[in-house]
Amino acid sequence: MTTKALEHLTGIITGDSHKSQYRSGPQLVGFFNDFGEGDLYGQGFPSRAQFARGKLDKFNGTDTMKRIVSAAFDFIGEDGFNAEDAAYQFNRVLSRDGFRLVMKDDYGWMEGDREVRINPRFEVIPLGPAVLAPTSLVAISYEAVTEQVRKANQKIESGDYSGAITNAYTLVEHLLKLLLTETATAFKETEGDIRALYKALQPSLNLDPAKLEEPLKPIVGGFQSLIGGLYEMANKGSDRHARRFNPARHHAKLAVNAAFALCDFLVESRDYQKARAASAPNKEAAA
Structure with a gap:
């Protein structure tokens, strides 16, 4: 010491x-x-x-x-x-x-x-080593996301709740940047606000709620609120900054599960859009 x-x-x-x-x-x-x-x-x-x-x-x-x-x-x-x-x-x-x-x-x-x-x-x-190193999510896939969520859950089990929230946020941030890069969408590499990153990605994956069919609008639009909530939780309850509240186990689980739901949807949307583009390159795919 x-x-x-x-x-x-x-x-x-x-x-x-x-x-x-x-x-x-x-x-x-x-x-x-x-x-x-x-x-x-x-x-x-x-x-x-x-x-x-x-x-x-x-x-x-x-x-x-x-x-x-x-x-x-x-x-x-x-x-x-x-x-x-x-x-x-x-x-x-x-x-x-x-x-x-x-x-x-x-x-x-x-x-x-x-x-x-x-x-x-x-x-x-x-x-331990950081759950999400800059190169640890090398592939945009369900398996890659699941591996990072598994590691975040290990922090929850060890009692490191603020660390788990940090890892959940970092997972979302890194995946959004990978998707933005893959879709050739302009963004600031130094941007750390997942709200801004998600907003930049929406057009590329056809995730603008205003352009979706009615049954999809509420749930896809809800991701905007989910991202905003994760952003606030990470700012106030993770170890990214001085904490304003001390997260409990259920708070950390909520953050990790929310991050997984979002990332899983983004990966599926990306795969869906790629498949639609390959089968009908001249037809705009829906979300």
């Missing part, structure tokens, strides 16, 4: 960062004694921060360190503190070491608009 991450963690454990509960000297001794230490609090005790940092330096690089980090953030639901926001801030430095904190629970349910989580806790997991 880097020096910056250790400094950040020291502030969380002591409470000096004001993001977690304050721990007195005796409480700090008890905290680290839970991990096999045998210290006593008394005369000659160093400063609280010095004591905590010394213990972190001792355990740095060991398997015990993961348990210490998890215990340091064990204040979910404590009045006056936001453990999820504190974990998000810590992840900004911890990710440089190849790890991140994710929230897990045994199970949960919704009571109205309130989410009930059983045994919520933070665990340290290694950062």
Whole structure:
């Protein structure tokens, strides 16, 4: 763990960062004694921060360190503190070491608009390779999309809900750019707004709701709202930007399933248009 991450963690454990509960000297001794230490609090005790940092330096690089980090953030639901926001801030430095904190629970349910989580806790997991690298979706096919969705679902199972939302968004963005390139439609390669990318693609795949037959208009037109929703969710609940809300499991599943439905439809539409063009090149195909 880097020096910056250790400094950040020291502030969380002591409470000096004001993001977690304050721990007195005796409480700090008890905290680290839970991990096999045998210290006593008394005369000659160093400063609280010095004591905590010394213990972190001792355990740095060991398997015990993961348990210490998890215990340091064990204040979910404590009045006056936001453990999820504190974990998000810590992840900004911890990710440089190849790890991140994710929230897990045994199970949960919704009571109205309130989410009930059983045994919520933070665990340290290694950062795997990005689910969607720039060249990982090399073919526009159902199989290629399904593989990316499978990997996004693996993040959901690991408890990395914001990461799964990011991957869902990136999948849609990359597929739209592949389709725009294939259809020779002009677009900005640096464009990251899937709403703009989809709008540019619509004419090429005959997806303009105004030009479709009546039974198709509502559902195809609904994709515009779906894309807008995915855009907002990724901006506010993924790890692409500073999060404005902490997504739960069902939020991540919604994003991944929505991305799959859209991508699957786009792939099918692209195949359909190609087949129609091949059989009747002079006749405009319908969606």
